[in-house]
Amino acid sequence: MNTMTLWHISGWEFAALAFAALLVGFSKTAVSGANTVSLAIFAAVLPARASTGVLLPVLIAGDVLAVLTYRRHAHWPTLWRLFPAVAAGVVLGTLFLVWADDGVVRTSIGAILLLMAGVTLWRRRRAERTGGQDEPDAVASRTGRTKARSYGVLGGFTTMVANAGGPVMSMYLLSAGFRKLGFLGTSAFFFLIVNVSKVPFSVGLGLIDGNSLLLDAALAVFVVPGALFGRWAVNRINQRLFEQLVIAATIVGGVQLLLR
Numbered sequence: 001m002n003t004m005t006l007w008h009i010s011g012w013e014f015a016a017l018a019f020a021a022l023l024v025g026f027s028k029t030a031v032s033g034a035n036t037v038s039l040a041i042f043a044a045v046l047p048a049r050a051s052t053g054v055l056l057p058v059l060i061a062g063d064v065l066a067v068l069t070y071r072r073h074a075h076w077p078t079l080w081r082l083f084p085a086v087a088a089g090v091v092l093g094t095l096f097l098v099w100a101d102d103g104v105v106r107t108s109i110g111a112i113l114l115l116m117a118g119v120t121l122w123r124r125r126r127a128e129r130t131g132g133q134d135e136p137d138a139v140a141s142r143t144g145r146t147k148a149r150s151y152g153v154l155g156g157f158t159t160m161v162a163n164a165g166g167p168v169m170s171m172y173l174l175s176a177g178f179r180k181l182g183f184l185g186t187s188a189f190f191f192l193i194v195n196v197s198k199v200p201f202s203v204g205l206g207l208i209d210g211n212s213l214l215l216d217a218a219l220a221v222f223v224v225p226g227a228l229f230g231r232w233a234v235n236r237i238n239q240r241l242f243e244q245l246v247i248a249a250t251i252v253g254g255v256q257l258l259l260r
Contacts, residue, residue: 013045014218021058021219025226028062029069030234031245032170032187035059036253039163048102053207055163057216058223060195065227066188073185078148078176079193082169085149086194089156094201097161105161110257112158117171117250147172159194160201164257166191167250174247180234 009017020038027035038058042051097105151172159165169190173183202208237245 016041018222021222022226024062025223026230028066029227030230040256054212058219061220061223063192067192070185070188073181074189075186081148082152085152086156089153090160093157093160106257110254114254
């Protein structure tokens with residue numbers, strides 16, 4: 001990574017990164033998937049590949065705060081079914097980063113996010129017509145296991161190549177019928193474990209080094225107020241609005257990746 005670029009950002013650019021870090025905190029404790037906007041800001045201010053290395057520790061800081069807030073609401077059977085597929089996706093994503101340029105990465109992730117949003121909207125409309133909806137323990141069925149593997153691989157792949165796994169896993173948890181607190185608790189543990197596991201890969205690819213970590217230390221301060229505001233806001237967002245915000249954030253993230 002060309003870390004020299006990290007020391008030549010203007011005051012306005014640092015302010016943009018600070019706002020993105022605040023938004024990370026908010027997304028981790030309120031509207032998961034909203035940090036696709038943070039991804040876009042980091043990629044706009046910093047070189048695209050370098051931005052993923054700088055953003056990862058900021059995301060981990062948000063994950064820690066989310067786990068502390070929602071640790072009692074995680075659904076561990078879902079997590080255990082996801083992790084093997086996610087690990088495979090992370091490996092695929094690492095191999096993809098070895099040869100893919102920024103344009104290919106952005107186009108691939110954007111297309112995947114829009115596909116996931118479309119599938120989720122279709123499933124929810126079908127559930128409304130039939131009067132039913134999956135519950136979290138439905139992942140034990142054959143269809144549920146297949147869906148968990150598919151989303152797990154996609155989630156691992158997208159989180160490795162662009163820190164964009166949030167919207168993919170948001171679509172999975174919504175499609176599995178998770179309510180708000182279960183959604184946030186399960187995703188909190190999921191991303192803490194997955195993001196920490198990505199650190200050695202990112203270091204090996206040269207995306208994280210001492211200079212990037214110094215910038216992360218400055219930005220992590222802004223994650224805390226974002227997380228506190230998210231914790232306050234989540235109690236004032238009803239379930240339907242919560243789901244609509246998650247899906248909207250996913251669509252916005254996918255479109256902005258395709259248009260960049």
